[in-house]
Amino acid sequence: MAGADQDASPETIIELARAVAEVSAQRTSAIGDITRRTKILALNAKIEAARAGIHGAGFGVVAAEVQTISSEIDQAASLMRDEIVGSANRLHQLGQGLVGSMRGQRLADLALNMIDIIDRNLYERSCDVRWWATDSALVDLLEKPDADSAAHACRRLGVILKSYTVYLDIWVADAQGRVVASGRPDKYRVTGRSVGNESWFKDAMATRDGNEFAVADVAPHDGLNNQPVAIYSTAIREGGAENGKVLGVLGIFFDWAPQAGTVVKSVRLTEEERQESRTKCLIVDSNFRVMAASDERYLLMGRYPLHTNGKDMGYYAAEDGTLVAFALTPGYETYKGLGWYGLILQRPPEVEAAWNARHGHA
Template sequence: MTTNSVTDLVGALTADLRVTASTNLEAIQLVAKRMKLLALNALIEATRAGEKGAGFGVVAQEVRSVSGEVEQLAAELGAGLSAGVDELTRSVTDIVEEARATRCIDLALNAVEIIDRNLYERTCDVRWWATDAAVVECALAPSEASRNHASHRLGVILSAYTVYLDLWLCSLDGKVIANGRPDRFDVVGLDVSLEPWFACAKPLASGDDFAVANVAQVAALNGSQSATYVASVREGGETNGKAIGFLAIHFDWEPQARTIVEGVRLAPAERAHSRVMLLDANNRILASSGMRVSLGETYPLRAGSLSHGHYVDERGCLIAFHLTPGYETYEGLGWRGVIEQLGP
């Protein structure tokens, strides 16, 4: 049962309760009025009877008093019942809203977990492919023959892994030696030494390590958004061999991330007024459902030091968020999944 159906059910039940209570209270009030009328008539008759009706007058007065008490009790019961029903409605509404918020937090976690699981696989790919014999040979002695062989091997990898834009083999000083899609991207000889991902890769201590920079638009890849992961290429393909180059793999970010944010399991009625986002550690929007965003746009998330939580903003929108917990040996980059939802 959805939160909407629970709210509707509670609304119907409380409405029925109000109708039933109102009907019963009206019946009690009607009895009180009849008792008052009888008491009034009895007092009139007692007055006409004079001394003989004195005792009857006392009884009539008592009936009148009791009818007043019944009327007062009915009024208090009505007010108390109304307050109780209102409090019940408020309590159930609070429970429903808390359940909605908790569900949105779980969905936000699910979104960031899926992307981290995906990116963990990228860290495995880059470290594995950096040990390929053709890649190692080309990094060590970049002749035309070794470049062609390495390019062919990288192309074979790309034909099986469709989530990548390109794979670049780079020298230690930051020049692209070979790439997997030379027919699409003419990058051999390109100087990437000033790229953030290359700067992150230079200090890598072994073949077990990898580097990654923030998602960025890469001009040499026709302006596509890329999450670039880098591992060092080492002599003999050995983990502790001497560094002889770097392998950079460019994950095709936008379509993969969009699939994740669009695939969050929102009910059809929710989807129309919900937005699913992935934010980096600086609250930069990396992906958003329902709309395309530039990588420079930031979101005014008020998470503070909380790893997860929710709040309602000044527009009345529920904002639910969850920090990445990482996946396996991938600690994540401090990203968050965020759900923005207007209305129940």
């Protein structure tokens, strides 16, 4: 029974419907051939009966009846063909619609799972920044700034970076927006840099208490060799207290490209989908700007023309036949998300071939 259940897939049902339509057409066509031949024989018999005159009268009656029955069989076969083939074709269409719906919903679920993994990852970043902002080495540096406290804070940040490899760097800026300590001072020479006009600094300075944090959308940062980062920040407060006076800001720089790349390339696609390379997984921001893609060529296209029709989750067929599935970030715990979407595209082979021809093979 297990084997029978496994064979009863929607694709199998569609194939059976197609086969039924073909077999029905073939069989009714064969019946039609037989009745046509029978009619010809009956006609010949009537002609011969007429020639025989009174002696062929009885035979002529039989021939006429055979001709009538042949016509009735032919009509019944024609009706049967129309009904069976019509029903089989209808079943085939319904099956195709069902398969399309199941595929679209499955891809939308995968898109939701993909953006949920991103959300959970970024939620941890929001926890990190709020926790580390209470570290005594960072608080001491801003309360009593001198060379020794700055060196101690740099060492402390370096230790954190050794354990948390998802960050490019961590910076401490004073209340005037001047970087006074960082975790990798030999690699990124940012000490003394002014960040007072950067959004992550200004937003962190405006937080009301230690439970709040700021986050900036993914973008290259010139202080980090123009590598794309998501910046999480919060205020460092006097005494490390939740409601203490704001002394400065802690900014942590999440190494976006490798972390997001791992997520979009690890979506649980079928082996067929992976081999065909027609299925693409993307993360886009609230303006549909492509921020991560399993096929990195999509990073060059800027924005993806996503049509959500006001829905948080769903799927649709684009004009070129591409199946587009999407899911809005649901957020996680205290992390509300930034309006980003998980996006999965599945192209017809001919559309994928044309796209590859325009953009070059990966």
